[in-house]
Amino acid sequence: MYRPQIKVLDCTIRDGGLINKHDFSREFARAVYRAISEAGVDYIEMGYKNSKKLFSAKEFGLWKFCEDDDIRRAIEGIESKTKIAVMVDVGRVDIDDIKPASESPVQMIRVASYVKEIDKAIFLVNHFADKGYETTVNIMAISKDQGPELDEAFHQIEEESKANVVYIVDSFGFLYQEQVEHLVKRAKAAIKTKEIGYHGHNNQQLAFGNTIEAIIHNANFLDATVYGIGRGPGNCPLELLVGFLKNPKFDLGPILDLISKEFIPLREKIEWGYIxxxxxxxxxxxxxxxxxxxxxxxxxxxxxxxxxxxxxxxxx
Amino acid sequence: MYRPQIKVLDCTIRDGGLINKHDFSREFARAVYRAISEAGVDYIEMGYKNSKKLFSAKEFGLWKFCEDDDIRRAIEGIESKTKIAVMVDVGRVDIDDIKPASESPVQMIRVASYVKEIDKAIFLVNHFADKGYETTVNIMAISKDQGPELDEAFHQIEEESKANVVYIVDSFGFLYQEQVEHLVKRAKAAIKTKEIGYHGHNNQQLAFGNTIEAIIHNANFLDATVYGIGRGPGNCPLELLVGFLKNPKFDLGPILDLISKEFIPLREKIEWGYIxxxxxxxxxxxxxxxxxxxxxxxxxxxxxxxxxxxxxxxxx
Structure with a gap:
């Protein structure tokens, strides 16, 4: 009844951090990591690897930079099979900051890119892959870039990049299921050696339904956040996605506890959801x-x- | 780009009334009716026609009973092409209370029924049709009743009833799009002379996506409520549905104004939504x-x- 290839990536700390300048406490990040690990979720994304030359550590919290030592302190002592991911934006990362994967707690680096920056994204992905990381290209604002340049980007990623996964990202929360079906099929027509991922935004309460649609058409990497946290409308709620998937390795209980204890109080302080x-x-x-x-x-x-x-x- | 057969039914006052014992003020009902009319929505459902022998008018508000005169007072003086609907539950209506359509402000009566009560529902529908009303059968809790008895119910409605529309009602908010596709196609296989309708509940944030799925498979009657109001998780948000449909007769503006003025303050007093x-x-x-x-x-x-x-x- 379930597809073992499906991987769930929790991006609670990373995408939620867009609301509060990535200033979650280490204790909060630790509570999220513990629950995600107990729930059997495959990946957790902690934040961005931004260059401290471009952003001030006085103005932003820990998870804007995701220093290896800060990640280590957040996760130490917690038993986990969950892999750690970080995101980089094209043009905002100093590649010399990134140590080889063998010396880092991070296992996956995801490169966020617009279609027009795809050459730069491929350069970064290949650099990180050569350092031993799993890598993804996350194509942002894809609803605005559906001309032939999108097929060109898919082909380039397939031919020139070492990325493991290509993500369709509905940055503006515009897509509905017919468009998701179209985009996933279009990606799969060009991309044969990598997995397809889906990252929805919940502007129109369609993020979960669109994620199901992506699953139906064989996307295997799925992003979600606890209680749907994220800037503005937020994302696909992790608890709904885990409730939907039938793989017995997942356990909804720890996520529900985390929502009760951390996210209900947090939602009183910062705003996200159906607005x-x-x-x-x-x-x-x-x-x-x-x-x-x-x-x-x-x-x-x-x-x-x-x-x-x-x-x-x-x-x- | 749009399908002119599509009809939108706003059930804000009826379904929202399940939260507060149908005790919306006449002024509130009037504000909703005005906005729905200005928005060009096809139908508005005001509440239930329940027998006052079964429910006390002291315990419940106006819209538990929907007396013709109360409806008249709520709508008088407002220019409108929106038709008025009311709902009846099998076993809770006194048919002698229902005047002929020619003497009533109501144009449509919807009969809510479980599969096992379908014979009683057909009796009521035919009675109301004979009195001159448009009629629907709304099959509740359909996710629990998907055996051969459902096909039997569809066939009976097709053969024996004068209903104009047969609604698939996801009472428990369980369905996702593949199941909606299956149910709409199954209904259409049996029902050739009536329209199919869809009423979603928003437990898993799927009500809007499932309504789109029903549209894709040629359901033409679509229920929604302003700001998604309804008991518990509520319903498909009308503003999203109207924003999605391309028929130029619809205007989103009056609905947005209504949300700003009435529903944002109301949501502070009564609870519904993603819970x-x-x-x-x-x-x-x-x-x-x-x-x-x-x-x-x-x-x-x-x-x-x-x-x-x-x-x-x-x-x-």
Whole structure:
């Protein structure tokens, strides 16, 4: 009844960190790591490997940089088969900061890239693969880049990169299931030697349904976060995905405990979830930056005016 | 780009009324009716036609009974093409209370029925049809009744009833898109002279995605509620459905205004939405009654213990 190739990647600390400048405490990260490990989830992504030349450690928390020693301190003493992943953005990483995998607690590096940066992403992926890491290319904002350049990118990744996985990322929370089916099939038509992954955003409450759709069409790497945490609308809720998958290695209990103890109180302090301005930017296939700005203003509940302004983008 | 046969039915007042004993004020119902009318939504369901012999008007609000005069007062003076629907439950309606359609503000009566009560539902539907109403049969808890008795019910409705629409109702919020596809196709195999409808519950954040799936497979009657209001997890959010449909007769603006003005404050007073115990009862294909009881207790956030108790239902 289940597909053993399916791997679940929890990106709670990494994607949730976009809300609070990656400033989760080491204790919080440790609680998440412990629960994810007990739940049998395959990977956990702790944050970004950003260059400290570009971002100040005074302004951002630990998980903006993911120093190996900080990761070690968060996980030490916890029994786990869960592999550790970090993300890098094209143009924001200093590759000399990255030690060989054999000297690091990190096992996977994921490179986030727009279609137009794919050559740079392939360079990074191959560099990290040569250092011994599992690697992925995560193609962001794919709903805006569906012309022939997307097929070209898929072909290049297949031919030129050592990536293990190519992710379809619905950055704007725009896609619904027919489009997910189309994109996964299109990726699989070009990519024969790597797995396909799916990362949904939950603007329109479609992240979980779209992840199921990706599973149906044989995507095997699936991103999710505890209680759906993430910037704005957040992501596919891990508890729903684990509840859906039938592999007996997964245990929902530790994730439910973690939500009760850590995420219900956290949700009182920071905002994510079903929020109308993000639903609007999702249905309009727009970056959430306007919604983020609205939520920080005194017009945060002026939905109709916001909708009209988004409709008129580019019409002036 | 759009299918003109598609009809949207807003059941905000009816399904939302399950949270507060149908005690929305006439002003609130009026505000909803006005916005739904301005948005161009096809139907609005105001509540239940329950017998006052069975339920006390002291204990329940107006919309438990939906007297014609109360509906008239809520809608009078508002320009509208939106048709008015009410729901009846098998065994809870006094048919002598129902005037001919020509003397009533109501245009559609929907009969909610379990598969095993389908003969009684057909009797009611035919009675109301003979009085001049549009009618539907809403098959509840369909995820629990997928044996041959379901095909028998579909055939009976097709052969013996005057219903205009047969609804698939995911009462427990259990279904995902493959199952919705299966059920819609199974209904359409038996039912040739009536439309198929879909009513989702949002336990697992799948109500909107499943409604899209029903559309893909040619269901034409779609239920939704403003801001997803409804008992527990609520329903398919109307604003997402209207944002998805391409028919130019729909206008999202009035719905967004209604959410800003009425539903954001209301959500501070009564609870609905993504709530873990309902997600659990949904993934286990169970009635939400245990989740409702939990939320009213001092263990409301004890998710893991609740999950274990639901897993053990019937195992004692």
């Amino acid at each position: 109308i301005p993000y639903a609007i930017s999702g249905m309009m296939n727009e970056h959430p930056r306007a919604a983020i700005a609205l939520r920080a203003s005194d017009k945060k509940e002026n939905y109709r005016e916001f909708y009209e302004s988004i409709r008129n983008i580019g019409r002036e | 873990i115990p309902y997600a659990i009862s949904g993934m286990m294909n169970e009635h939400p009654r245990a989740a409702i009881a939990l939320r009213a207790s001092d263990k409301k956030e004890n998710y893991r213990e609740f999950y274990e108790s639901i897993r053990n239902i019937g195992r004692e």
